[in-house]
Amino acid sequence: MFCRACGKEIEEGSKVCRFCGKVLVKQEEAPAPVAETPAPEAPAAEPPKAEAPTQEAKPAGGNGNENAIKTLEAEIDRLNSEIKDLEQSIEQIKTDMQTKQDQIDSIRDTIKILQK
Numbered sequence: 001m002f003c004r005a006c007g008k009e010i011e012e013g014s015k016v017c018r019f020c021g022k023v024l025v026k027q028e029e030a031p032a033p034v035a036e037t038p039a040p041e042a043p044a045a046e047p048p049k050a051e052a053p054t055q056e057a058k059p060a061g062g063n064g065n066e067n068a069i070k071t072l073e074a075e076i077d078r079l080n081s082e083i084k085d086l087e088q089s090i091e092q093i094k095t096d097m098q099t100k101q102d103q104i105d106s107i108r109d110t111i112k113i114l115q116k
């Protein structure tokens with residue numbers, strides 16, 4: 001290798017030139033050019049905190065929503081009651097259907113007997 005300062009040939013791996021005294025570092029030890037590293041992402045700025053309303057905004061008039069809710073709940077009760085009535089009607093209809101089916105079966109039995 002050659003001294004980078006004076007250019008004279010020196011022993012391979014020398015850390016100091018024995019001719020000029022220049023301190024040498026091996027190529028691989030030379031500080032590598034700093035690779036262009038992408039700048040670390042800046043910590044995300046805290047999103048501006050929305051001012052949380054401390055109280056639910058209520059429409060003027062006070063308990064308007066409350067009354068509306070009560071009305072709607074009453075409507076639900078009424079509809080549930082109607083459903084129960086309809087379910088009873090369904091049961092009655094099923095019973096009637098079964099009764100008529102039994103009559104049909106009975107008539108068919110009679111027909112079979114008559115056809116013999």
Ligand SMILES: [Zn+2]
Pocket residue numbers: 003004005006007008017018019020021022
């Ligand atoms: Zn030298």
